[in-house]
Amino acid sequence: MPKRGCLGCSFPVLIGVIVIALALGIVGLLSGELGKKLIGDVGMPSWLSVSAPHVQLPAEGIVHIGGFTITNTLLASWLSIIVLVVFAWAVTRRTKLIPSRIQSLIEFALEWMLNLCRDVAGDKNGRKFFPIVTTIFLFVLMNAWLNLIPGFGSILIGVDGERVQLLRGANTDINTPLALAMISFIFVGYLGVSAHGLWGYSKQFIRFGRFGKGFGLLFRGKVRDGFVGTFYGAIDIFVGALEGLSQIVRVLSFTFRLFGNMTGGEILILMMMFLVPWILAIPFYGLELLVGLVQAIIFGGLTLIFAANAVAPHEDEEA
Amino acid sequence: MTPETMKLLAAGLAMGLGAIGPGIGVGLVGLGALQAIGRNPEARGAILTNMILAIAFAEAVAIYALVVAVVLIFVA
Numbered sequence: 001m002p003k004r005g006c007l008g009c010s011f012p013v014l015i016g017v018i019v020i021a022l023a024l025g026i027v028g029l030l031s032g033e034l035g036k037k038l039i040g041d042v043g044m045p046s047w048l049s050v051s052a053p054h055v056q057l058p059a060e061g062i063v064h065i066g067g068f069t070i071t072n073t074l075l076a077s078w079l080s081i082i083v084l085v086v087f088a089w090a091v092t093r094r095t096k097l098i099p100s101r102i103q104s105l106i107e108f109a110l111e112w113m114l115n116l117c118r119d120v121a122g123d124k125n126g127r128k129f130f131p132i133v134t135t136i137f138l139f140v141l142m143n144a145w146l147n148l149i150p151g152f153g154s155i156l157i158g159v160d161g162e163r164v165q166l167l168r169g170a171n172t173d174i175n176t177p178l179a180l181a182m183i184s185f186i187f188v189g190y191l192g193v194s195a196h197g198l199w200g201y202s203k204q205f206i207r208f209g210r211f212g213k214g215f216g217l218l219f220r221g222k223v224r225d226g227f228v229g230t231f232y233g234a235i236d237i238f239v240g241a242l243e244g245l246s247q248i249v250r251v252l253s254f255t256f257r258l259f260g261n262m263t264g265g266e267i268l269i270l271m272m273m274f275l276v277p278w279i280l281a282i283p284f285y286g287l288e289l290l291v292g293l294v295q296a297i298i299f300g301g302l303t304l305i306f307a308a309n310a311v312a313p314h315e316d317e318e319a
Numbered sequence: 320m321t322p323e324t325m326k327l328l329a330a331g332l333a334m335g336l337g338a339i340g341p342g343i344g345v346g347l348v349g350l351g352a353l354q355a356i357g358r359n360p361e362a363r364g365a366i367l368t369n370m371i372l373a374i375a376f377a378e379a380v381a382i383y384a385l386v387v388a389v390v391l392i393f394v395a
Contacts, residue, residue, distance in 0.1 A: 055393050116368075253379060260382030263389065298375040 021279070028278035035276070050277050053270035057263070059173040060164045062157065072165050073173035076152075080142035080170060113137065116301065121308035129307050132187055136180060137300035143170040144262060144292030148285065171262035174255065181254035184303040185247075192310035201310075205244035207236040250306070254299065261295050330391040337384025344377035 029035040031044035033052075061069035091106055099107060113134045118126035146152060147169030155166040170176045192201040214229020265288045272281040352370035356363055 055389070057390070057394055256383055256386055257375070257379040260379075260386040264382065264385045267389065294371060294375060298372065301372060 025276075025279040028276045028280070032276040032280075033274055048277065050274050053267070053274055055267055055270070057174075059168060059175075060159065062159055062164070062166065071173065072168040073170045073176065076146065076167045077139075077143060077170035077176060079167065080139065080146050083146065084138055084142055110134065113300075117304055120301075120304050121311075125308065125311060129304055132183075133300045133304045133307075136184065136303060137296050140171065140180065140258065140299050141292060141296035143176065144296060145289070147171070147262075147266070148288055148292070169262060169266060171258055172266055174259050177255045177258035177262075178251075180258070180299065181251045184254060184299075184306070185251050187303065188306045188310050189247075191307050195311040205240045205247075207240040208233070210236050254302070258295055258299060261291055265291055326391050326395060330388040333384055333391065334388040337387070338381050341377050341381035341384075344380075345374050348373045348377060 027044070027048065030039065030042050031048035032050070035042070059071035059073040061071050062075065063070040091102055095103060114126070114130055117130045117133060120126070121129055152167055153165050153169070156163040157166045158164075189201075195201075196203075210229055211233025214226050214231070214233045216226075217229055218226030220226075265284075269281055269284050269288060272284050348370060352366055352373075355366050359366075
Protein backbone atom coordinates (compact mmCIF):
# COMPACT_ATOMS: atom_id res chain seq x y z
CA MET A 1 0.00 0.00 0.00
CA PRO A 2 1.70 3.22 -1.07
CA LYS A 3 2.26 5.67 1.76
CA ARG A 4 0.98 9.12 0.83
CA GLY A 5 3.46 11.15 2.71
CA CYS A 6 6.51 12.48 1.04
CA LEU A 7 5.56 15.48 -1.14
CA GLY A 8 2.28 13.90 -2.21
CA CYS A 9 3.69 11.00 -4.19
CA SER A 10 4.02 7.45 -3.05
CA PHE A 11 7.24 6.23 -1.53
CA PRO A 12 8.55 4.17 -4.52
CA VAL A 13 8.03 7.15 -6.84
CA LEU A 14 10.05 9.34 -4.52
CA ILE A 15 12.86 6.78 -4.40
CA GLY A 16 12.79 6.62 -8.20
CA VAL A 17 13.05 10.39 -8.55
CA ILE A 18 15.93 10.56 -6.08
CA VAL A 19 17.80 7.78 -7.87
CA ILE A 20 17.38 9.43 -11.27
CA ALA A 21 18.51 12.80 -9.90
CA LEU A 22 21.57 11.21 -8.30
CA ALA A 23 22.43 9.36 -11.51
CA LEU A 24 22.18 12.54 -13.60
CA GLY A 25 24.19 14.39 -11.01
CA ILE A 26 27.01 11.88 -10.97
CA VAL A 27 27.14 11.59 -14.76
CA GLY A 28 27.10 15.35 -15.05
CA LEU A 29 29.81 15.77 -12.44
CA LEU A 30 32.06 13.20 -14.12
CA SER A 31 31.67 14.53 -17.65
CA GLY A 32 31.81 18.23 -16.85
CA GLU A 33 34.74 20.50 -16.29
CA LEU A 34 34.47 20.42 -12.51
CA GLY A 35 34.72 16.64 -12.48
CA LYS A 36 37.64 16.67 -14.86
CA LYS A 37 39.58 18.98 -12.58
CA LEU A 38 38.66 17.26 -9.33
CA ILE A 39 38.57 13.57 -10.24
CA GLY A 40 40.45 13.39 -13.54
CA ASP A 41 39.32 12.31 -16.97
CA VAL A 42 37.23 9.18 -16.44
CA GLY A 43 36.63 8.67 -20.11
CA MET A 44 33.03 9.75 -20.53
CA PRO A 45 31.82 9.88 -24.13
CA SER A 46 32.59 13.20 -25.75
CA TRP A 47 29.00 14.01 -26.56
CA LEU A 48 28.30 14.32 -22.83
CA SER A 49 30.68 17.20 -22.24
CA VAL A 50 30.01 20.82 -23.09
CA SER A 51 32.60 23.02 -24.74
CA ALA A 52 33.75 26.17 -22.98
CA PRO A 53 31.33 29.03 -23.51
CA HIS A 54 32.52 31.64 -25.93
CA VAL A 55 30.90 34.91 -25.03
CA GLN A 56 30.61 37.56 -27.66
CA LEU A 57 28.98 40.79 -26.59
CA PRO A 58 28.05 42.34 -29.96
CA ALA A 59 25.26 40.45 -31.69
CA GLU A 60 26.19 38.36 -34.72
CA GLY A 61 24.65 39.36 -38.03
CA ILE A 62 22.65 36.77 -39.96
CA VAL A 63 21.44 38.44 -43.14
CA HIS A 64 22.76 41.58 -44.78
CA ILE A 65 20.22 43.57 -46.79
CA GLY A 66 21.90 46.47 -48.51
CA GLY A 67 23.75 48.22 -45.72
CA PHE A 68 21.48 46.93 -42.95
CA THR A 69 22.42 43.86 -40.93
CA ILE A 70 19.74 41.66 -39.41
CA THR A 71 21.26 40.26 -36.24
CA ASN A 72 20.10 37.22 -34.31
CA THR A 73 18.86 39.39 -31.46
CA LEU A 74 16.69 41.29 -33.93
CA LEU A 75 15.18 38.00 -35.08
CA ALA A 76 14.52 37.05 -31.46
CA SER A 77 12.79 40.35 -30.73
CA TRP A 78 10.61 39.88 -33.83
CA LEU A 79 9.76 36.41 -32.57
CA SER A 80 8.67 37.76 -29.20
CA ILE A 81 6.53 40.41 -30.91
CA ILE A 82 4.91 37.71 -33.05
CA VAL A 83 4.29 35.53 -29.99
CA LEU A 84 2.68 38.41 -28.09
CA VAL A 85 0.47 39.48 -31.00
CA VAL A 86 -0.67 35.94 -31.84
CA PHE A 87 -1.35 35.19 -28.18
CA ALA A 88 -3.37 38.38 -27.75
CA TRP A 89 -5.38 37.69 -30.90
CA ALA A 90 -6.06 34.09 -29.93
CA VAL A 91 -7.20 34.96 -26.41
CA THR A 92 -9.46 37.84 -27.37
CA ARG A 93 -11.16 36.09 -30.27
CA ARG A 94 -14.09 34.89 -28.19
CA THR A 95 -14.18 36.71 -24.89
CA LYS A 96 -16.90 35.43 -22.61
CA LEU A 97 -18.52 37.18 -19.69
CA ILE A 98 -17.52 34.28 -17.44
CA PRO A 99 -13.91 33.94 -18.50
CA SER A 100 -12.12 30.79 -19.44
CA ARG A 101 -8.91 29.94 -17.67
CA ILE A 102 -6.50 31.62 -20.06
CA GLN A 103 -8.70 34.68 -20.31
CA SER A 104 -8.85 35.01 -16.54
CA LEU A 105 -5.08 34.63 -16.35
CA ILE A 106 -4.56 37.47 -18.83
CA GLU A 107 -7.21 39.55 -17.07
CA PHE A 108 -5.44 39.02 -13.76
CA ALA A 109 -2.10 40.14 -15.18
CA LEU A 110 -3.50 43.20 -16.93
CA GLU A 111 -5.62 44.19 -13.95
CA TRP A 112 -2.59 43.90 -11.67
CA MET A 113 -0.68 46.20 -14.03
CA LEU A 114 -3.59 48.67 -14.22
CA ASN A 115 -3.86 48.76 -10.43
CA LEU A 116 -0.15 49.46 -10.19
CA CYS A 117 -0.48 52.33 -12.67
CA ARG A 118 -3.46 53.72 -10.76
CA ASP A 119 -1.67 53.40 -7.42
CA VAL A 120 1.36 55.31 -8.57
CA ALA A 121 -0.10 57.90 -10.92
CA GLY A 122 -3.67 58.45 -9.79
CA ASP A 123 -6.81 57.29 -11.57
CA LYS A 124 -6.86 59.40 -14.73
CA ASN A 125 -3.13 59.49 -15.37
CA GLY A 126 -2.82 55.83 -14.48
CA ARG A 127 -5.18 54.86 -17.27
CA LYS A 128 -3.30 57.18 -19.63
CA PHE A 129 0.10 55.69 -18.86
CA PHE A 130 -1.11 52.10 -18.81
CA PRO A 131 -0.60 51.14 -22.51
CA ILE A 132 3.02 52.11 -22.85
CA VAL A 133 4.06 50.86 -19.43
CA THR A 134 2.41 47.49 -20.01
CA THR A 135 3.89 47.24 -23.50
CA ILE A 136 7.38 47.81 -22.17
CA PHE A 137 6.73 45.28 -19.40
CA LEU A 138 5.37 42.56 -21.72
CA PHE A 139 8.09 43.10 -24.33
CA VAL A 140 10.95 42.86 -21.82
CA LEU A 141 9.31 39.88 -20.13
CA MET A 142 8.76 37.98 -23.37
CA ASN A 143 12.34 38.67 -24.50
CA ALA A 144 13.70 37.41 -21.20
CA TRP A 145 11.53 34.30 -20.91
CA LEU A 146 11.79 33.19 -24.54
CA ASN A 147 15.55 33.19 -24.07
CA LEU A 148 15.15 30.51 -21.41
CA ILE A 149 13.19 28.02 -23.49
CA PRO A 150 15.40 24.95 -24.04
CA GLY A 151 16.63 24.95 -27.60
CA PHE A 152 16.12 28.65 -28.17
CA GLY A 153 19.79 29.42 -28.59
CA SER A 154 20.78 26.01 -29.94
CA ILE A 155 19.64 26.37 -33.54
CA LEU A 156 22.87 27.05 -35.42
CA ILE A 157 23.10 28.53 -38.87
CA GLY A 158 26.15 28.83 -41.06
CA VAL A 159 27.11 32.44 -41.74
CA ASP A 160 30.30 33.31 -43.59
CA GLY A 161 31.72 29.89 -42.92
CA GLU A 162 31.27 29.76 -39.16
CA ARG A 163 28.33 28.43 -37.18
CA VAL A 164 26.37 31.10 -35.41
CA GLN A 165 23.27 31.04 -33.19
CA LEU A 166 20.10 31.74 -35.16
CA LEU A 167 18.26 33.24 -32.20
CA ARG A 168 19.75 35.05 -29.21
CA GLY A 169 17.86 36.67 -26.36
CA ALA A 170 16.97 40.20 -27.43
CA ASN A 171 17.86 41.75 -24.08
CA THR A 172 21.45 40.55 -24.31
CA ASP A 173 22.21 42.92 -27.15
CA ILE A 174 22.77 46.40 -25.79
CA ASN A 175 20.67 47.98 -28.52
CA THR A 176 17.31 46.71 -27.27
CA PRO A 177 17.62 48.06 -23.70
CA LEU A 178 18.98 51.30 -25.14
CA ALA A 179 16.01 51.65 -27.47
CA LEU A 180 13.56 50.98 -24.65
CA ALA A 181 15.37 53.48 -22.42
CA MET A 182 15.16 56.13 -25.15
CA ILE A 183 11.43 55.43 -25.55
CA SER A 184 11.01 55.83 -21.80
CA PHE A 185 13.03 59.06 -21.75
CA ILE A 186 11.10 60.62 -24.63
CA PHE A 187 7.81 59.50 -23.07
CA VAL A 188 8.62 61.15 -19.72
CA GLY A 189 9.98 64.30 -21.38
CA TYR A 190 6.95 64.64 -23.65
CA LEU A 191 4.58 64.24 -20.70
CA GLY A 192 6.48 66.78 -18.63
CA VAL A 193 6.49 69.36 -21.41
CA SER A 194 2.84 68.84 -22.30
CA ALA A 195 1.80 69.19 -18.65
CA HIS A 196 3.91 72.20 -17.69
CA GLY A 197 4.88 73.81 -20.97
CA LEU A 198 8.44 73.91 -22.27
CA TRP A 199 9.53 76.78 -20.01
CA GLY A 200 7.70 75.34 -17.00
CA TYR A 201 9.40 71.99 -17.42
CA SER A 202 12.83 73.51 -17.93
CA LYS A 203 12.40 75.62 -14.83
CA GLN A 204 13.30 72.55 -12.81
CA PHE A 205 16.77 72.55 -14.27
CA ILE A 206 17.50 76.23 -14.84
CA ARG A 207 16.99 77.92 -11.49
CA PHE A 208 18.61 81.32 -11.67
CA GLY A 209 15.73 83.05 -9.90
CA ARG A 210 17.02 83.18 -6.36
CA PHE A 211 20.56 83.94 -7.45
CA GLY A 212 19.38 86.89 -9.53
CA LYS A 213 17.21 88.22 -6.71
CA GLY A 214 20.07 87.92 -4.23
CA PHE A 215 22.42 89.74 -6.55
CA GLY A 216 19.86 92.49 -7.03
CA LEU A 217 19.54 92.90 -3.26
CA LEU A 218 23.31 93.15 -2.95
CA PHE A 219 23.38 95.99 -5.46
CA ARG A 220 20.62 97.81 -3.66
CA GLY A 221 22.61 97.85 -0.46
CA LYS A 222 20.92 95.15 1.62
CA VAL A 223 24.17 93.27 2.10
CA ARG A 224 23.14 90.51 4.48
CA ASP A 225 19.98 89.54 2.61
CA GLY A 226 21.91 89.81 -0.61
CA PHE A 227 24.59 87.40 0.50
CA VAL A 228 22.11 84.86 1.83
CA GLY A 229 20.09 85.06 -1.37
CA THR A 230 23.17 84.69 -3.55
CA PHE A 231 24.42 81.73 -1.53
CA TYR A 232 21.15 79.84 -1.68
CA GLY A 233 20.79 80.84 -5.30
CA ALA A 234 24.11 79.24 -6.12
CA ILE A 235 22.98 76.05 -4.40
CA ASP A 236 19.77 76.18 -6.44
CA ILE A 237 21.68 76.44 -9.70
CA PHE A 238 23.83 73.46 -8.70
CA VAL A 239 20.82 71.37 -7.73
CA GLY A 240 19.06 72.25 -10.97
CA ALA A 241 22.05 71.18 -13.04
CA LEU A 242 22.30 67.95 -11.07
CA GLU A 243 18.61 67.29 -11.67
CA GLY A 244 19.13 67.75 -15.41
CA LEU A 245 22.17 65.48 -15.38
CA SER A 246 20.26 62.79 -13.53
CA GLN A 247 17.56 62.83 -16.21
CA ILE A 248 20.17 62.04 -18.84
CA VAL A 249 21.95 59.47 -16.69
CA ARG A 250 18.56 57.74 -16.32
CA VAL A 251 18.86 56.53 -19.92
CA LEU A 252 22.23 54.91 -19.21
CA SER A 253 21.00 53.47 -15.94
CA PHE A 254 17.96 51.80 -17.55
CA THR A 255 20.09 50.42 -20.36
CA PHE A 256 22.82 48.95 -18.23
CA ARG A 257 20.51 47.60 -15.58
CA LEU A 258 18.55 45.51 -18.08
CA PHE A 259 21.54 44.61 -20.26
CA GLY A 260 23.75 43.68 -17.31
CA ASN A 261 21.11 41.52 -15.65
CA MET A 262 20.27 39.63 -18.81
CA THR A 263 23.81 39.16 -20.11
CA GLY A 264 25.13 38.28 -16.66
CA GLY A 265 22.39 35.71 -16.26
CA GLU A 266 23.13 34.15 -19.64
CA ILE A 267 26.87 33.96 -18.91
CA LEU A 268 26.07 32.45 -15.52
CA ILE A 269 23.90 29.70 -17.00
CA LEU A 270 26.48 28.96 -19.72
CA MET A 271 29.22 28.68 -17.11
CA MET A 272 27.14 26.44 -14.87
CA MET A 273 26.29 24.17 -17.79
CA PHE A 274 29.97 24.02 -18.65
CA LEU A 275 31.03 23.09 -15.11
CA VAL A 276 28.50 20.35 -14.29
CA PRO A 277 26.34 19.71 -17.37
CA TRP A 278 22.95 18.59 -16.22
CA ILE A 279 22.28 19.41 -12.60
CA LEU A 280 24.00 22.65 -11.68
CA ALA A 281 22.11 24.87 -14.11
CA ILE A 282 18.66 24.04 -12.68
CA PRO A 283 18.64 26.41 -9.68
CA PHE A 284 20.13 29.14 -11.86
CA TYR A 285 17.34 28.59 -14.38
CA GLY A 286 14.86 29.32 -11.63
CA LEU A 287 16.87 32.41 -10.72
CA GLU A 288 16.83 33.57 -14.32
CA LEU A 289 13.05 33.18 -14.53
CA LEU A 290 12.69 35.34 -11.42
CA VAL A 291 15.22 37.91 -12.62
CA GLY A 292 13.49 38.23 -15.99
CA LEU A 293 10.15 38.94 -14.30
CA VAL A 294 11.65 41.37 -11.77
CA GLN A 295 13.60 43.31 -14.39
CA ALA A 296 10.50 43.64 -16.57
CA ILE A 297 8.52 44.97 -13.60
CA ILE A 298 11.39 47.33 -12.73
CA PHE A 299 11.61 48.75 -16.24
CA GLY A 300 7.87 49.34 -16.55
CA GLY A 301 7.48 50.48 -12.96
CA LEU A 302 10.32 52.98 -13.08
CA THR A 303 9.00 54.45 -16.33
CA LEU A 304 5.64 54.81 -14.61
CA ILE A 305 7.11 56.49 -11.53
CA PHE A 306 9.18 58.96 -13.52
CA ALA A 307 6.18 59.79 -15.72
CA ALA A 308 3.99 60.34 -12.65
CA ASN A 309 6.65 62.63 -11.16
CA ALA A 310 6.93 64.57 -14.41
CA VAL A 311 3.25 65.48 -14.57
CA ALA A 312 2.86 66.18 -10.87
CA PRO A 313 2.34 69.88 -10.08
CA HIS A 314 5.37 71.60 -8.61
CA GLU A 315 5.26 72.74 -4.98
CA ASP A 316 5.36 76.45 -5.74
CA GLU A 317 2.84 76.29 -8.57
CA GLU A 318 -0.80 77.22 -8.12
CA ALA A 319 -2.20 73.80 -9.09
CA MET B 320 53.00 41.44 -15.19
CA THR B 321 51.57 40.84 -18.60
CA PRO B 322 48.57 42.86 -19.81
CA GLU B 323 46.52 39.66 -19.84
CA THR B 324 47.19 39.11 -16.13
CA MET B 325 46.38 42.72 -15.36
CA LYS B 326 43.06 42.49 -17.21
CA LEU B 327 42.01 39.40 -15.28
CA LEU B 328 43.09 40.97 -12.01
CA ALA B 329 41.21 44.16 -12.85
CA ALA B 330 38.07 42.18 -13.69
CA GLY B 331 38.23 40.34 -10.40
CA LEU B 332 38.78 43.52 -8.41
CA ALA B 333 36.00 45.34 -10.27
CA MET B 334 33.39 42.73 -9.48
CA GLY B 335 34.64 42.00 -5.98
CA LEU B 336 34.92 45.57 -4.73
CA GLY B 337 31.87 46.62 -6.68
CA ALA B 338 29.66 44.12 -4.90
CA ILE B 339 30.43 45.31 -1.36
CA GLY B 340 28.24 48.42 -1.46
CA PRO B 341 25.21 46.86 -3.15
CA GLY B 342 25.41 43.85 -0.85
CA ILE B 343 25.19 46.06 2.22
CA GLY B 344 22.54 48.19 0.51
CA VAL B 345 20.27 45.26 -0.32
CA GLY B 346 20.65 43.99 3.22
CA LEU B 347 19.60 47.37 4.61
CA VAL B 348 16.55 47.46 2.33
CA GLY B 349 15.58 44.02 3.56
CA LEU B 350 16.04 45.14 7.15
CA GLY B 351 13.75 48.11 6.65
CA ALA B 352 11.12 46.03 4.88
CA LEU B 353 11.09 43.30 7.50
CA GLN B 354 10.87 45.79 10.34
CA ALA B 355 7.98 47.51 8.59
CA ILE B 356 6.17 44.20 8.08
CA GLY B 357 6.77 43.35 11.70
CA ARG B 358 5.15 46.57 12.83
CA ASN B 359 2.22 46.37 10.43
CA PRO B 360 1.58 42.91 8.98
CA GLU B 361 -1.48 44.12 7.10
CA ALA B 362 0.56 46.34 4.77
CA ARG B 363 2.56 43.35 3.58
CA GLY B 364 1.64 43.69 -0.10
CA ALA B 365 2.59 47.33 -0.48
CA ILE B 366 5.78 46.93 1.54
CA LEU B 367 6.90 43.95 -0.53
CA THR B 368 6.30 45.75 -3.82
CA ASN B 369 8.35 48.75 -2.72
CA MET B 370 11.02 46.48 -1.32
CA ILE B 371 11.45 44.76 -4.68
CA LEU B 372 11.73 48.14 -6.36
CA ALA B 373 14.39 49.37 -3.93
CA ILE B 374 16.33 46.11 -4.21
CA ALA B 375 16.45 46.45 -7.99
CA PHE B 376 17.84 49.97 -7.65
CA ALA B 377 20.57 48.80 -5.28
CA GLU B 378 21.27 45.75 -7.42
CA ALA B 379 21.74 47.89 -10.51
CA VAL B 380 24.99 49.29 -9.14
CA ALA B 381 26.37 45.77 -8.74
CA ILE B 382 25.29 45.06 -12.30
CA TYR B 383 27.27 48.06 -13.54
CA ALA B 384 30.35 46.52 -11.88
CA LEU B 385 29.52 43.19 -13.55
CA VAL B 386 29.32 44.86 -16.95
CA VAL B 387 32.75 46.44 -16.41
CA ALA B 388 34.21 43.09 -15.42
CA VAL B 389 32.68 41.27 -18.40
CA VAL B 390 33.91 43.96 -20.80
CA LEU B 391 37.40 43.66 -19.31
CA ILE B 392 37.53 39.92 -19.78
CA PHE B 393 35.85 39.47 -23.13
CA VAL B 394 36.25 42.68 -25.05
CA ALA B 395 39.34 44.59 -23.88
